[in-house]
Structure formats: C-alpha cells, structure tokens
Amino acid sequence: MxxxxxxxxxxxxxxxxxxxxxxxxxxxxxxxxxxxxxxxxxxxxxxxxxxxxxxxxxxxxxxxxxxxxxxxxxxxxxxxxxxxxxxxxxxxxxxxxxxxxxxxxxxGNRRATVCPSCAETYRRDAxxxxxxxxxxxxxxDESVSTHPAVFATFTAPTFGPVHTRHVRTHTCADANRCTCRPQPCHARRTIETCPHGVPQACFARHEPADERIGQPLCLDCYDHDHHVVWNNQAGELWRRTKQAAERHLNQLARRRGLPKVRIAHGKAAEYQRRGAVHFHVLLRLDGFDPDDPTAVIPPPDGLTVEDLTDAVKHAATTIAYTTPGHDERPGGWPIAWGDQLDIRPLTLRGDNPVTDAMVAAYLAKYATKGTEVTGHASRRLDKATIDQHADRNGTHTQRLIAACWDLGHPDHPGFDGLRRWAHMLGFGGHFFTKARRYxxxxxxxxxxxxxxxxxxxxxxxxxxxxxxxxxxxxxxxxxxxxxxxxxxxxxxxxxxxxxxxxxxxxxRQRRAIGREELAHQLATEDTELVAA
Structure with missing residues (x-):
C-alpha cells in the first residue's frame, strides 16, 4: 500500500x-x-x-x-x-x-503481506x-444481542519446551506493543541437560521482537511430527469440541425441562510464534425451532452464560482422540487441546473488559494473517520447491515443513493433506469460519x-x-x-x-477522516443530551 x-x-x-x-x-x-x-x-x-x-x-x-x-x-x-x-x-x-x-x-487476497489493500477490505467485511x-x-435480527455469548481461546498442547515471553500482569495500554517487564523464560533451580546436551533452562527476559521466542530449547528433542499432525487435525478437533459443548447443553436443558438449543460460532485461526495454530472463537447460544430449523431465536430463559461457559470448558477438557496409525508412529498421535484455555463472557456494555466491538476487531485482525509470524511465507510447495524450504536438520520452521512432506507421502493414506498444506505447516483449514446461522x-x-x-x-x-x-x-x-x-x-x-x-x-484517508468526524459529532451530541 x-x-x-x-x-x-x-x-x-x-x-x-x-x-x-x-x-x-x-x-x-x-x-x-x-x-x-x-x-x-x-x-x-x-x-x-x-x-x-x-x-x-x-x-x-x-x-x-x-x-x-x-x-x-x-x-x-x-x-x-x-x-x-x-x-x-x-x-x-x-x-x-x-x-x-x-x-x-x-x-481479493486476504493476506496483508500479499495485498494490504484487499486484505483491509476483507478485514472490514470480517x-x-x-x-x-x-x-x-x-x-x-437485533434480538441476537440478548443471547448469551462467550469468547474463548483454544491453544495447542506442548510438543517440547520453547522460548517464551510471559508477563504476569500487563500495565501497558496496548499488549501488541508491550513494554512490561516479563518473567525469565525458563528459570530453573537446577539446570538439567537433554539427551542432546542442551541445557533445559533460559534466564533471559525476552523482548517482544526477540527472534528466539517460539524456538525450541532443543531442536532435536522437539516433536515436529506431532506438531504438524496436530495442526492438520485442529479443524476436526474443533468440530468435535463444538458438538460436545452442544450435547452438554442439551443434556442440561432436558434435565431442566427446557427445549433444545444450539451454538452458533465465529472463529479465527492464529499461528503462534512456535508455528502451532490456536483458535479464537466467539460462541453464541441460540434456541432451536423444530418447525423452522433455519430461524435464529433466543434460547430458553433457564440457560445462562455461565452454563455456556461450563459447557465449553467441559468440551475442551474432555474431547481427545488418536489419529490412525502411521509408519512413523503405529499407535497414532494423540489429539487434544492444550492446558491454556481462556473463556470470557461477552457484553454489549462498556463496563465489561470484553465487549462486542473488541471481539469483532480481534477476530477480523487475525483473519488477514498467515504463517508470517513464524518467519515463513510461501505459496503451495511441490517437488521443485520443497528443497528451498524443508530440511530435517535445519531451523525449526524448516523441520516442520520437512515433517509435513515426509509424513504426507502418498504411501500413507489419511495423511496426504500434510503435503498439500506443507506451506501452512500442516494446517489446511480456513483462517476465518462461522456457523451458517451465525x-x-x-x-x-x-x-x-x-x-x-x-x-x-x-x-x-x-x-x-x-x-x-x-x-x-x-x-x-x-x-x-x-x-x-x-x-x-x-x-x-x-x-x-x-x-x-x-x-x-x-x-481511504478521506473516509477515515469522515468516520472520525462522525464519531466526534455523535460523541458531542451524546454529551449534550446527558448535560440537558
């Protein structure tokens, strides 16, 4: 731009x-x-x-x-x-x-690094x-504003220790430009070494731009195969999680003598610095009309946002499965969410830390991003280009791409999607999705x-x-x-x-100035009404 x-x-x-x-x-x-x-x-x-x-x-x-x-x-x-x-x-x-x-x-590309202008149009639409x-x-219909809703973040499990930047309590106004003092990366009383002789400790207080963030403490110990398989299965894991949350709510509704309900969602995928995908999801509780399944109606009064929160938490902590066997791992890989689960109720009022406008802006922002945060960005890879990006003995990202290519060999049915999505580190889902009725x-x-x-x-x-x-x-x-x-x-x-x-x-600048003037005018009118 x-x-x-x-x-x-x-x-x-x-x-x-x-x-x-x-x-x-x-x-x-x-x-x-x-x-x-x-x-x-x-x-x-x-x-x-x-x-x-x-x-x-x-x-x-x-x-x-x-x-x-x-x-x-x-x-x-x-x-x-x-x-x-x-x-x-x-x-x-x-x-x-x-x-x-x-x-x-x-x-019409949605990725900001490819076309900032088209990505901005996509972001505003999102x-x-x-x-x-x-x-x-x-x-x-505006009645959806009365439906209970939560904003949840689902993360990937650990595949090995990586350098991190953890701040216990943020005092900065903008977490994206955080200047708060972080905790030591991996502080240990006794420093142990892995089988490859790498110390499993780091006492650095990483700055946000530190290139070590997201990199494994030991590249040889990190389970790159499990990492890319989990990325590839993340969409299926989410599908099962939503089904489990709906099932939990309907069981609760039956016990309370209430009609059937369902969950509508809007979801954005984001890559962490280590290359694992996590999901930011907005979940809204709706009623169900058996005579008109496409209708969006309020849920029964007997179910609250606390019930929705409990259902999502129950689903995220109980849903797990194992992939089919692979020559590299005959027993398959376990697929489940990580321990870091964040669920927050939403409100239309400004007295709650999480409002509808904040969530909409948050999801729309990640809808225009890709793998750039990991340091890798490319189009779909093939036999002619894979050697430029994959190396089993190379960097963390190169090893992830190599794992996708090796595990996705045509001789391994059920894993062929890994090769197709090697440039996305195994993740083949859309970065922004929603329920049809949302x-x-x-x-x-x-x-x-x-x-x-x-x-x-x-x-x-x-x-x-x-x-x-x-x-x-x-x-x-x-x-x-x-x-x-x-x-x-x-x-x-x-x-x-x-x-x-x-x-x-x-x-664009003229439109931005116009929006600012309109916002200022509305704020001035509201102030005058309150004063009157």
Missing amino acids: TSSSSATSTLALVPGKTGHQLTFPGTGAKVETDPTPGAAPLFARDSALTRAGDGYYTWLDHIWSAAGCSAPVRLHGQVLTVDPHTGQLLSTLPTSTLPDGVIYKAC YQLVRSGLVGGKGV STTFAALRAARVRYRRAQDTSHEYAADAFDRQADLDDETTLVIGDLSYAGSGWKTTGDALLANTAADQA
Missing part, C-alpha cells in the same frame, strides 16, 4: 515476486518494455508522468475498482449485454477499446460479519457494496435498507456476460501502480 507521502511502488523489483517472496501466477507485476538501445532507463516517475498526461482521469475511472491492489488480475476479451427474456444480443464491448486493452480486477452476529444488523455472509456484504457503487454511478438514491433488498441485483432488465480470459497479474507499469495506489490511499 502506498501512502500519499511516499513515492514507493507496491510492485516488486523482480517480476512475479513480492518483498516476502510470494510468487504470483502468470505474468509478473512489472511488465514495462525494455528501453531501446542507448535510451535512458524507464523509471516509475517517467511512466507516471506519461500516464498522468494522457487520459489520466478516464484511466483512473476504469481501474478504480482495483486501485490500491498490489497485483490486480488483468482480463481481456469482450463483455456482452443480452436481453434475459429474449436472448437477443444488445451490445458488445471488446476490451481492446478500453484503457490498456484490459479490465482490471482486484486480486469485522461487520462478526459484529452483526452479536448486535444484529446486516440482515440479522450472521450474514461475505457474499451478501460484497453484494451490498456493489449496490452502493451502482447507486453512486447512476446517481440513484441509496436507501438505508439496500442491504436487505436483492431485487436490484436479481431482477436485472439486461444480462451482462463477460467472455474474458486471463491476461496477467499486476499493473502495466510501476508508474501505474504508483498513481493507482496513491489515489486509493488518499480516498
């Missing part, structure tokens, strides 16, 4: 690469033609000046939907307009008549999706954005209830069909990237 005060392009200097060495498919981002022999090199400034003086505003309107994207997809072909009732072809628009001869589409399941809106969907949020933009383009009034109206998308008088094919990824020149990203950044 390029700020308006910076002249740095989002494009990588090497075609098809970013600063994090994530390979884009197809044509690289920088596609400027080489200068003629003896001519001066073509710089981003020169191509930006050329673009700014040649139909700049027409071009900007054309690429606006992808402005800010680090590597937009370029499509070429033709766009057909058809009468949906008669099938008559009304018009044809070849992309060759458009600026640059292509249509630009934002990549925030609205999570919060609407707590307070209503976006097509969700709230709205990403598709509905994108559709609302389309309707808003169409209203802007056609100068039609955008009604406040447009989110709930599908007619303007479903009842089209004409049908637009895109006969398009892939032409490449990235902006045509570094100058184009500079101009597009700068314009998009300025628009």
